[in-house]
Amino acid sequence: xxQGRLLYAQSGGVTAVINTTAAAVIATARAHKVPVLAxxxxxxxxxxxxxxxxxxxxxxxxxALRHTPGGAFGSCRYKLKSIEQNRAQYERLIAVFKAHDIxxxxxxxxxxxxxxxxxxxxxxxxxxxxxxxxxxxKTVDNDLxxxxxxxxxxxxxKYTAVSVAEASLDVESMCASSTxxxxxxxxxxxxxxxxxxGGMAARKAGEPPHIxxxxxxxxxxxxxxxxxxxxxAKVGYCTVVAxxxxxxxxxxxxxxxxxxxxxxxxxxxxxAPVLAQLVKQRLGFKYHWALPDYLQRSARHLASKTDxxxxxxxxxxxxxxxxxxxxxxxxxxxxxxxxPYRWKIEPAxxxxxxxNEKKLPKNYIxxxxxxxxxxARRYLEPLIRGEDAPPYLRDGLPDYVRLKNAPVxxxxxxxxxxx
Amino acid sequence: xxQGRLLYAQSGGVTAVINTTAAAVIATARAHKVPVLAxxxxxxxxxxxxxxxxxxxxxxxxxALRHTPGGAFGSCRYKLKSIEQNRAQYERLIAVFKAHDIxxxxxxxxxxxxxxxxxxxxxxxxxxxxxxxxxxxKTVDNDLxxxxxxxxxxxxxKYTAVSVAEASLDVESMCASSTxxxxxxxxxxxxxxxxxxGGMAARKAGEPPHIxxxxxxxxxxxxxxxxxxxxxAKVGYCTVVAxxxxxxxxxxxxxxxxxxxxxxxxxxxxxAPVLAQLVKQRLGFKYHWALPDYLQRSARHLASKTDxxxxxxxxxxxxxxxxxxxxxxxxxxxxxxxxPYRWKIEPAxxxxxxxNEKKLPKNYIxxxxxxxxxxARRYLEPLIRGEDAPPYLRDGLPDYVRLKNAPVxxxxxxxxxxx
Numbered sequence: 001x002x003q004g005r006l007l008y009a010q011s012g013g014v015t016a017v018i019n020t021t022a023a024a025v026i027a028t029a030r031a032h033k034v035p036v037l038a039x040x041x042x043x044x045x046x047x048x049x050x051x052x053x054x055x056x057x058x059x060x061x062x063x064a065l066r067h068t069p070g071g072a073f074g075s076c077r078y079k080l081k082s083i084e085q086n087r088a089q090y091e092r093l094i095a096v097f098k099a100h101d102i103x104x105x106x107x108x109x110x111x112x113x114x115x116x117x118x119x120x121x122x123x124x125x126x127x128x129x130x131x132x133x134x135x136x137x138k139t140v141d142n143d144l145x146x147x148x149x150x151x152x153x154x155x156x157x158k159y160t161a162v163s164v165a166e167a168s169l170d171v172e173s174m175c176a177s178s179t180x181x182x183x184x185x186x187x188x189x190x191x192x193x194x195x196x197x198g199g200m201a202a203r204k205a206g207e208p209p210h211i212x213x214x215x216x217x218x219x220x221x222x223x224x225x226x227x228x229x230x231x232x233a234k235v236g237y238c239t240v241v242a243x244x245x246x247x248x249x250x251x252x253x254x255x256x257x258x259x260x261x262x263x264x265x266x267x268x269x270x271x272a273p274v275l276a277q278l279v280k281q282r283l284g285f286k287y288h289w290a291l292p293d294y295l296q297r298s299a300r301h302l303a304s305k306t307d308x309x310x311x312x313x314x315x316x317x318x319x320x321x322x323x324x325x326x327x328x329x330x331x332x333x334x335x336x337x338x339x340p341y342r343w344k345i346e347p348a349x350x351x352x353x354x355x356n357e358k359k360l361p362k363n364y365i366x367x368x369x370x371x372x373x374x375x376a377r378r379y380l381e382p383l384i385r386g387e388d389a390p391p392y393l394r395d396g397l398p399d400y401v402r403l404k405n406a407p408v409x410x411x412x413x414x415x416x417x418x419x
Numbered sequence: 420x421x422q423g424r425l426l427y428a429q430s431g432g433v434t435a436v437i438n439t440t441a442a443a444v445i446a447t448a449r450a451h452k453v454p455v456l457a458x459x460x461x462x463x464x465x466x467x468x469x470x471x472x473x474x475x476x477x478x479x480x481x482x483a484l485r486h487t488p489g490g491a492f493g494s495c496r497y498k499l500k501s502i503e504q505n506r507a508q509y510e511r512l513i514a515v516f517k518a519h520d521i522x523x524x525x526x527x528x529x530x531x532x533x534x535x536x537x538x539x540x541x542x543x544x545x546x547x548x549x550x551x552x553x554x555x556x557k558t559v560d561n562d563l564x565x566x567x568x569x570x571x572x573x574x575x576x577k578y579t580a581v582s583v584a585e586a587s588l589d590v591e592s593m594c595a596s597s598t599x600x601x602x603x604x605x606x607x608x609x610x611x612x613x614x615x616x617g618g619m620a621a622r623k624a625g626e627p628p629h630i631x632x633x634x635x636x637x638x639x640x641x642x643x644x645x646x647x648x649x650x651x652a653k654v655g656y657c658t659v660v661a662x663x664x665x666x667x668x669x670x671x672x673x674x675x676x677x678x679x680x681x682x683x684x685x686x687x688x689x690x691a692p693v694l695a696q697l698v699k700q701r702l703g704f705k706y707h708w709a710l711p712d713y714l715q716r717s718a719r720h721l722a723s724k725t726d727x728x729x730x731x732x733x734x735x736x737x738x739x740x741x742x743x744x745x746x747x748x749x750x751x752x753x754x755x756x757x758x759p760y761r762w763k764i765e766p767a768x769x770x771x772x773x774x775n776e777k778k779l780p781k782n783y784i785x786x787x788x789x790x791x792x793x794x795a796r797r798y799l800e801p802l803i804r805g806e807d808a809p810p811y812l813r814d815g816l817p818d819y820v821r822l823k824n825a826p827v828x829x830x831x832x833x834x835x836x837x838x
Contacts, residue, residue, distance in 0.1 A: 014592050016585075041595040070588030076596040158815055163714050165816060166435075169489030170717040173433050176460040177495040182713065203816070270692060290712035294601065295582045298589040302720060304815060384815035389808065395622070396577055396723060396803035397584060 003032075004103030006322065008054075009039035009046055010138075011109030011116075014071035015152025016159075016300040017311035018138050021108055022073070023066040024315025025136075026054050030062075032323055037100060037408060041074035043107075043116065047089065047417050049096050051408035064401035066312070067390035069300035072403050078417075080116045083123065090123040092415055098129050099411040104322040108136040108315075110144060114330060115354035121328045132322040135330035135350050136314050140297045142193040145356035146348040147332035149383055151314055152297070154307025157197030158384035159292075159299040160186055160241075164201035167290065168208035168239045175237035181228060181279045182239050183289040184209075185272035187296060189245040192216050192360045194296070198241035199372035200380050208239035210370075213275075215245030216360055217369040219254055224275075225282050227370060232285060246271050301398055305386025306341070317345045341382035422451075423522030425741065427473075428458035428465055429557075430528030430535075433490035434571025435578075435719040436730035437557050440527055441492070442485040443734025444555075445473050449481075451742055456519060456827060460493035462526075462535065466508060466836050468515050470827035483820035485731070486809035488719035491822050497836075499535045502542065509542040511834055516543070516550055518830040523551045523741040527734075529558040529569075533749060534773035540747045551741040554749035554769050555733050559716045561612040564775035565767040566751035568802055570733055571716070573726025576616030577803035578711075578718040579605055579660070583620035586709065587627035587658045594656035600647060600698045601658050602708040603628075604691035606715060608664040611635050611779045613715070617660035618791035619799050627658035629789075632694075634664030635779055636788040638673055643694075644701050646789060651704060665690050720817055724805025725760070736764045760801035 008025050010018055022038075029036045038052040039045035045052075052073055057065075065072055080089055097105065107117040114135045121133035137144050142153035164184055171182045186194045192214035199212050210231040213219065231238040246254045255271040272289035279287050310333055317331035329347040336342045364376035372380075390398040427444050429437055441457075448455045457471040458464035464471075471492055476484075484491055499508055516524065526536040533554040540552035556563050561572035583603055590601045605613045611633035618631050629650040632638060650657040665673045674690040691708035698706050729752055736750035748766040755761045783795035791799075809817040 010592070014589055044596060068588065069585050071592030073592075074595055075592050077593070078596055161816060162720055163718070165819065166488045166717040166719060167713040169487065169819065170433055170713045173429070173490030173492075173494050174496070176493055177463060177497055184714075200814075200816070203814070270689075273689060273692075288712055289710070290714050291708070291710045292714060293707050293709035294586040294589045295603075295709050295711060295714075298585040299582070300585060301581055381814055385813065386815065387808070387811055389806070392806055394804065395619075395800055396805065397580060397620070397622070400584065400588065 003034050003323070004101040006034050006036045006104040006106065006319065007039060007046065007097065007102045008036055008106045009042050009108065010071040010073055010075040011042045011107060011113040012075060012077060013140065013297065014075050015138055015140050015297055016069045016155040016303050017151055017307055018108060019065045019068045019070065019072050020308050020311035021136055021138065021151060021315035023062050024312040025106060025319055026062050028316045028319040032319065037102065038073040040405065042076035042078065043080065044076045044078050044417065045074065046093055046096060048415055049410050049412050051100065052405045053408050056406040057403055061401050061403055064399060065403065067300060068400040069298040073405065079112050083119055090120060091127065093120055094124050094127050094129050095412060097131055100408065102131065104132045104134070106134050106136050106318050106322070108138050110139040110141070111353070111355055111357060114350045118328055118350040118354050132325065132327045134318045134322050134326065135353065136318045137330055137332065140187060140194065141191060143191050143358045145353050145358050148335040148343065149310070149333055151307060151311035153193060154304035154310065154383035155299065155302070156187070156194055156297050157200070157380060158304040159296050159302045160194055160197045161200035161384055162302060163292065164198045164209050164239060164241060168201065171237050171239060178286060179288045180232050180237050180285040181287040182237070183242055183272045183275050183287065185242050185244055185270065185289065185291045188215060188243045190215060190357065192243050195241050195243040196360060196364060196372050196376055197380055197384065200377065200384060206235070209241045210238045211240045212370055212372065213240065213242040213246050214360065214365060214369070215243045215247060216365065218249045219246050221278065225278070228279060229283055240275065242271050242275055244271055300390055303388045304384045305388040306383055308388040313345050321347055338378045338382065341385070422453050422742070423520040424454045424456055425523040425525065425738065426456045426458060426465065426516065426521045427525045428461050428527065429490040429492055429494040430461045430526060430532040431494060431496060432559065432716065433494050434557055434559050434716055435488045435574040435722050436570055436726055437527060438484045438487045438489065438491050439727050439730035440555055440557065440570060440734035442481050443731040444525055444738055445481050447735045447738040451738065456521065457492040459824065461495035461497065462499065463495045463497050463836065464493065465515055466511055467834055468829050468831050470519065471824045472827045475825040476822055480820050480822055483818060484822065486719060487819040488717040492824065498531050502538055509538060510546065512539055513543050513546050513548050514831060517548050519827065521550065525553050525555050525737050525741070527555040527557050529560070529563060530774055530776060533769050537747055537769040537773050551744065551746045553737045553741050553745065554772065555737045556749055556751065559606060559613065560610060562610050562776050564772050564777050567754040567762065568729070568752055570726060570730035572612060573723035573729065573802040574718065574721070575606070575613055575716050576619070576799060577723040578715050578721045579613055579617045580619035580803055581721060582711065583617045583628050583658060583660060587620065590656050590658060597705060598707045599651050599656050599704040600706040601656070602661055602691045602694050602706065604661050604663055604689065604708065604710045607634060607662045609634060609776065611662050614660050614662040615779060615783060615791050615795055616799055616803065619796065619803060625654070628660045629657045630659045631789055631791065632659065632661040632665050633779065633784060633788070634662045634666060635784065637668045638665050640697065644697070647698060648702055659694065661690050661694055663690055719809055722807045723803045724807040725802055727807040732764050740766055757797050757801065760804070
């Protein structure tokens with residue numbers, strides 16, 4: 001039997017290093033003479049038979065892909081329905097695979113994608129067209145089960161820790177006559193992994209950030225204000241790292257509670273400005289706030305070397321697993337030692353990963369709810385370690401690549417999907 | 420006559436490289452055996468006789484200072500009144516100088532600081548205590564007269580260009596099914612220098628950012644929305660760089676116009692969320708916005724090498740000018756060639772710099788008001804060129820230094836100033 005072709009697709013929110021995984025997939029497949037197709041805009045492209053021929057890309061372009069942020073082939077937020085609800089979609093995917101001799105499908109995403117990957121492998125077998133489906137981990141949210149960490153998280157963690165350290169030095173130098181409270185809002189709607197990473201900015205007790213607000217801990221306005229006041233009294237200023245997913249005791253997102261615009265619409269997004277207003281109104285301190293948003297998850301210029309190595313390793317292993325006949329698995333990162341940091345890649349069944357969510361462990365948050373523990377630091381430190389700066393061109397910008405993304409000629413009828 | 424001591428003070432908003440200038444001042448003075456004192460929290464420390472003895476810092480600490488963001492001795496936003504209004508303040512400064520044998524005063528700041536420096540040099544002569552006063556340029560706003568550019572600007576410019584490029588790759592990969600409009604708000608209350616730098620993210624026509632909103636151009640809602648719509652139709656998404664100082668035709672800041680919080684207070688800060696709401700309400704596009712705030716001006720990890728070299732050179736020249744007996748001057752950056760980029764440092768009279776403001780030239784903005792011209796690119800490109808990453812420790816964070824900042828024993832009575 002021919003090895004056929006390998007189809008690679010990116011899914012969900014992209015990261016600073018998802019293209020590192022893509023580059024590893026392509027480079028490893030090329031070494032094994034397996035042609036790689038990519039789905040344009042993730043699973044949507046696979047359904048629409050909108051495929052990209054990566055064999056048209058030069059070796060230099062694939063090398064540059066390793067250090068380019070974003071998702072080079074396009075990603076999407078599109079969750080396939082269950083087989084029971086929309087079997088036709090799964091059958092369409094298998095038809096596309098068959099038409100293009102695709103024998104391996106690598107789906108690079110998070111929880112939902114692991115579930116989709118698992119179902120595709122089942123449907124393929126039922127329809128007599130076996131496909132080796134391998135899930136490849138990726139998410140800045142760091143919430144995948146089984147794996148010790150998720151490629152993409154280490155870099156956003158490093159960006160957050162470095163940015164908090166830098167901005168705090170700025171605030172510290174001005175606080176005698178200017179800003180006293182500085183709030184950085186970070187991603188993490190459901191789990192406080194990135195907020196926790198902000199805590200790594202402090203090398204010693206007392207260093208900023210002084211307060212971390214986790215989505216796991218209900219926001220207590222009075223306690224927060226008292227803490228801000230005490231910190232400003234003691235060190236002259238206060239740096240706060242706030243998770244976008246911060247909720248009040250009633251379970252409402254702070255970012256959606258309270259503020260309305262001039263038209264009466266609730267002001268979308270931004271827990272930082274809500275907290276800043278509170279500090280201003282109740283304590284009278286001059287404040288500033290930052291909301292790096294996509295900047296944090298695309299900051300390839302400040303990627304963690306550990307993260308880049310993980311991202312490469314899972315891409316390489318995914319191809320090797322498929323070629324070895326493995327199916328319905330995901331290469332996961334297994335930590336074997338904290339210090340020295342040691343890790344390896346192992347296959348884990350998609351069934352154990354799909355639709356699970358790994359929360360920030362309770363023992364990573366200090367008892368007062370505002371900081372990270374030594375256990376959290378032991379976990380996080382290796383993940384932000386090392387640098388892997390992209391090459392820069394003479395114009396002062398990184399040498400990021402835009403691929404040709406040459407389309408593969410369609411062989412099947414058009415297929416409409418809801419947007 | 421003894422050379423006496425040199426007093427160095429930082430003023431106004433700090434930058435990623437103001438400490439590079441401080442390190443150059445201290446290293447150069449040490450080479451000439453001149454002891455350097457620093458004022459704690461800028462001119463406030465000088466008035467209060469709150470001085471720091473930099474001779475207590477190790478050579479290693481001063482080397483690390485070169486790559487540490489923030490203002491190591493503290494800065495302040497405090498403008499001295501005119502001599503006519505508060506002559507006593509100027510006399511107090513001279514008294515402090517006299518008490519500590521300070522014969523040279525280096526004031527590292529912007530327009531206001533140049534004015535203050537000039538006045539101090541005048542009062543000193545009047546009181547029979549001549550001090551060589553040298554202004555040292557610094558400001559991310561890039562608005563000082565005479566000098567070709569201001570140390571601090573090149574690094575925030577590079578940060579902005581790189582961040583816009585990176586985040587745009589992220590948005591581009593998701594736009595088929597997710598965010599279509601991404602807005603980054605940058606500093607620049609009065610001049611669009613940093614906004615213009617965002618334009619450097621585009622290497623070719625059509626690359627992001629697609630729209631730059633300058634404070635120099637009154638915001639035209641309909642034209643803006645039409646442009647966003649057209650860009651999304653053409654390339655699938657639209658990246659907007661918006662200056663915090665954006666105003667409407669009536670001259671009001673957009674960040675203050677329109678939105679009110681639940682208590683009816685006008686929502687302070689954030690032109691990006693105002694634009695985002697507009698895009699959502701009028702065009703229905705899914706949006707994201709980022710507001711890096713202090714992160715942009717403290718991002719020493721992404722400093723421009725040109726900027727670091729400028730920052731060092733002005734610090735070194737300032738000491739040399741003082742030792743050569745120059746007074747009431749500022750070392751400024753003179754560009755002698757765009758390509759290859761060549762520059763030198765020359766003294767310029769403070770009188771020509773004080774209270775002036777350099778605006779973004781009209782010919783740097785494209786006729787449609789939404790982009791930068793080739794002339795702007797010629798000016799900006801050398802300023803963001805080159806990298807000067809700080810060293811990182813094994814914990815994944817840059818090796819930034821906090822100085823000892825050992826206090827100098829007071830010799831004068833206390834002096835109260837309004838906060």
